[in-house]
Amino acid sequence: MQCVSVTSQNIDEFLDKYDVMACSMRNSRIKAKHIAIMEVLCCTYPLKSIFILNGPLSNIRGFISFFVPKECVNVLPQYLKNLGYCDKFYILDFDNPHHTGNSSIKNINLNWKRRKFSIRLFYEQSRRVYRKQSPHNRHFKIMGWDSEIRDVYGYRGDGTERGRRALPVEDARCLVNMALPSRIKTMVDPFAGGGGIVYQAKYIxxxxxxxxxDIDETLEPGLTYYGSKHYVDNSAIIDLDAHVFDALITEVPFTLDALDDICNTLINFDKYLSSCARIVIMLSRGQFCAIEKCVTELNWHILMSCAVNRKGTDVVIMVCTKSNKLYKQMKEIIEAVKTIR
Ligand SMILES: C[S@@+](CC[C@H](N)C(=O)[O-])C[C@H]1O[C@@H](n2cnc3c(N)ncnc32)[C@H](O)[C@@H]1O
Known part of the structure; x- marks a missing residue:
């Protein structure tokens, strides 16, 4: 993964090989810029996209830009549809700076490092797909008290603090993308709930x-329906025999009294994770110190931990790896991204 700073001296070299893509962040996550940048880099990893540290349009709130090799632009939509924190994508046209374009971005100086450009809306995520996938519409199956399987739409948990289940589409996609889906063959969610992460992993x-x-047997039919190999059990003690996973991606129960179970789950799953595994966890702010301590004792490397400012519980996304090599490779880019305001 790479990032660059562009100057009026080196801009032409880049524009020969790359198109410039500007991504517009979803309003609901507009404050989580560092995560959005890393998510785009992870999601488009096979295309070798490059984050532009001083990108054009960076003066507009919620815009981040990337170089994408010209030969990859036609396959971009199949990656962009999977993003959580960005939902609209523009290509900058430096060859036709006077085109009126089809974007709604107006009244700004379309000039970058002394090169003029116009903007074209390149791809916009489908709102229909987003609505269909969102927790309050999604089709799910639950086991009734009479052991009958029922079809439900918009399953949001049993109403208890520990049993709340409704991870928004953007967060579920983002968590999966942060685990580099192009590099993982197997993944596990030890607190699967209503299957937001399972569903998006299969969609991606x-x-x-x-x-x-998940400890709650009600959820088994729905998680199996989403395509998961599911176990009803306590993740803190489950014996998964010879399984090896390339990634653990999860949203933990946010209550403080779940901390023991969460830490024991991470300790238990350590042996089931491959040596280059990536671990992506959404946790509540109040759980951060305890989980950080646990992860450090396991000798996992924390690649990043970022607060996500959103409605409801204050949360943090923590990305870890077991691999020292991967940690060293990623450290530089993560430090550079952190300097972005
Ligand atoms: C925050 S919810 C997960 C929500 C999920 N990400 C979604 O999109 O619906 C946490 C889940 O962890 C489960 N859970 C709590 N303690 C557990 C344990 N020790 N082992 C396994 N599952 C557990 C709860 O039943 C709940 O479904």
Whole structure:
């Protein structure tokens, strides 16, 4: 993964090989810029996109820009549809700076490092797909008290603090993308709930083998329906035999009294994670110190931990890896991204 600073001296070299893509962040996550940048880099990793530290349009709130190799632009939409924190994408046209374009971005100086450009809306995510996938519409199956399986739409949990289940589409996609889906064959969600992460992992790449665990048996039919190999069990003690996962991606129960179970789950799953595994956890702010301590004792490297400013509980996304090599490779880019305001 790479980032660059562009000057009026080196801009032409880049524009020969790359198109410039400006991504507009979803309003609901507009404050989580560092995560959005890393998510785009992780999601488009196979295309070798490059984050532009001093990108054009960076003066507009919620815009981040990337170089994408010209030969990859036609396959971009199949990656962009999977993003959580950005939902609209523009290509900058430096060859036709006077085109009126089809974007709604107006009244700004379309000039970058002494090169004029016009803007074209390149791709916009489908609102219909987003609505269909969102927790309050999504089709799910639950086991009734009479052991009958029921079809439900908009399942949001049993109403208790520990049993709340409704991870928004943008967060579920973002968590999966942060685990580099193009590099993982198997993943596990040990607190799977209503399956937001399981569902998005399968949406992003059907071929990822998805495993899940939840202590609540009600959820088994729905998680299996989403394509997961599911276990009803306590993740803190479950014995998964010879399984090895390339990623653990989860939203933990946010209450403080769940901390023991969460830490024991991470300790238990350590042996089931491959040596280059990535671990992506959404946790509540109040849980941060305890989980950070646990992860450090496991000798996992914390690649990044960022607060997400959103409605409801204050949360943090923590990305870790077991691999020292990966940590060293990623450290530089993460430090550079952190300097972005
Ligand atoms: C925050 S919810 C997960 C929501 C999920 N991400 C979604 O999109 O619906 C946490 C889940 O962890 C489960 N859970 C709590 N303690 C557990 C444990 N020790 N082992 C396994 N699952 C547990 C709860 O039943 C709940 O479904």
């Amino acid at each position: 790449d059907k071929s990822i083998e998805v495993f899940s665990v």
